[in-house]
Amino acid sequence: MALFFVYDAQAQSLNKTKFGKGLQFVAEDSSFSLKFGIRFQTLYQGVHTRGTKGWDDRFLIRRARLKFDGFAFTPRLVYKIELGLSNSDIGAGGGGDISQTNDADNIILDAVAKYQLTPTLWVWVGQTKLPGNRERVISSQKLQFVDRSLLNAQINLDRDAGFQLRHEHALGTVLLREMASISMGEGRDITVNNAGGYDYTGRVEILPLGEFKGDGDYVGGDIEREETPKLALAVSYDFNNNASRSRGQLGSFLSGQRNLSTWFADAMFKYKGFSAMGEYADRKVPNGTPVISYKPDGTVDETFVTGKALNLQAGYLLPSDWELAGRYSIFDPTAVTGIGAQKQYTAGVSKYIVDHSLKVQSDLTLIKEQGRNDRIQFRMQMDIAL
Template identity: 25%
Template sequence: MGYKFIMVCILTFISCYVSAQVEDDMDMSIEGLEDISVIPDSLFEVNAPIVHKYYLGNGLRFSSPDGNYMMNLTGYVQSTFLTQTYSGDDDLYSRWRVRRARIRLNGYAMKDRIRYRIGIDMVKGSESSGDTDSGDMLMDAWVAYRPWGNSRLSITFGQRSTMTDNRENFMSSSSLQLSERSRLASIFGTIREVGVFAQGSYKVGADAYLRPALAITDGDGGFTFGKRYGGLKYGARVNYYPFGLFRDGGDYYLGDKAYEVSPKLSLGASYSYNDGTSDRRGGNSSGDILYLNEAGNVDLPDFARTNLDFFFKYRGWNFMAEYTKTWAYVPSTITSRVRADGSTSDSFEIDGEQNIENYIKNRLILGSAFNLQGGYLFRNFWTVNARYTHIIPDKYSYLNNDLYYKRNDIFEFSVAKYLTNDYSTKIQLTASFYKTDGEVRYSNGTFSGYETLFNVLTQISF
């Protein structure tokens, strides 16, 4: 049995065994002790748990009287109505959809030295599964150990969003300032991975903080029961906060609901290297694309990715800039490829000639992109936001596929009304304009110009 499969089994066993214990990246403290009710001691042989007063969006919270343990059950549902139009086509293409429906159990134990999370996605084919059937139900399943009970160091085992993605991809879907994540995030993001993650937070000046993170995963996306291919994936991220930390964990939410009273800024960079990838994104799934060497053994290209980001908030304003670049390294030992039906072929013809390296690169998400977005949250809980995304494919890249991609300039505008003083309930309208790079295909033929989407989203959290 391969060492990668053994590692995955061990991590999964740990996560399930401690399914009474996992974490949020923000500090979870026991708040509002004056607004609690206590279950009578007569119902229990030991200390009665505290049941906290319920507020919409905060979930059900239980804690021990001594503060050693806490558990929080939350969830949310998003429904959308989407209408699409295409240049030169007078028809409207519309559909209703339950975009996301999620349940999450968080908590801590041993005076916050142990944290845990179990997250379930109830919608098949949502963003948690990416291009595969993995993750259709299981989103998060991890346990974290914090030796000092604070954010100085946290070591996490299991499945979670990876810090080596772009910044937007490890923010909550319920707090997005537009109906969907950016095209940069959806194209390049690996979403969730299985492995070990280490994070720290250190004060490095009068106000400044440095938050480094390391990740070692199996590089095959969310947990599956099938064979996992390739080697390990190694990554690191560092975030620098020159003016201090965001209030209320605000660097994990796009909008400035905390109304920062002084400017807050985060400068971030990450890098990851996958030692053998069998999917297009370098770590989103396993076994999608396989190659063999002369001995008939699986031989795979390596995949690297870097991210740079800038995130700013002040008095209701928010601004974020992101840049992503990917590379592939194709071994010279590859001699054949595995077709979808399981048969093999030694044909790597591209541009009319046999070229193994370029053929393989043409099947991967290779290139770069940048994303600029910003907005303002009014005091009456109306918010307006805009975003521009530009994609730059490599010469040989799956991003040149004219059915799914080649819409390389995206302009988006959004207006939303929060019905409560947090992110729990909202109504949101987003207009997106995808400018094509020449003639491209769609379900009814070909077109050039703009693909236009109008998305009305409603959300309620409990």
């Protein structure tokens, strides 16, 4: 990077930029561009379990990212590369290795090229997020709370390698989007041969009141303070043929495979500082059981995570750029999996200093999980993106 920044000034020019927008360069002959950005999150987390006197806490770097994007040869061909450096980013917090029996560790989050075939049709090739539930597609930099919800923790599609088609068109003031993808199904940066079948995803979105400011339908909170009501509605379906990992693109590799069928429905509403988002997820193993094996005592040893989940959240951004928000999440797993049902009630307070590029967020959560004592979780996080 040091060599890059001292590169001959005659070969490229530095564009005007500002906090949170990264360093931007354009070649003198306009044959390519590059925007480089960094961001990290410092997190304090403490948990108290009912019936105990202890307070289990930790301080860590939740995320640390390097981001590169721009266009290559023509503005119709754009690219994005994002690297994760923290243990939480690469999955190395548990000390696992890169094998078919452990979680896959890697630093490559996104490496995708996007080509504009027509004014309304794009093809994406590479590794990036699948068009699944809205909360997962929202960047971790632009969340309304310290982190994503219980629904997303148990049921999401995450990143995968393959290709996507994305189409957008307007019918009067109504905006419609259609997305489809075919991917490997095992998650990000898997280097072994495809363990099962492929993953197929489709998503349809409708924005009946027109487009949000600043792509606000994929930003937590009403940072833009929409002057007129804005609404986004969407439904997604995913079929992972012969999935190998317990949560599709995430989780441990299991000794057996199953077909996973997942439905998502979500909505986002914003108006004058008020925002509300709701999501529903339903994952099952069609015509089969998600359990792979049992222990000698009859309890579940290996299983895919299936069931239903709901997340509802809302917040209001005050004129002082403080935001108050609340969230309710529930996960109802398939009974045969032996996973405990869970509910979470969360209250959050955020201070946006430079929108989502410099902010401090905190939240307090009551966790009620089947078979365990209630827990209280407190988190505080600073997010810096340059």
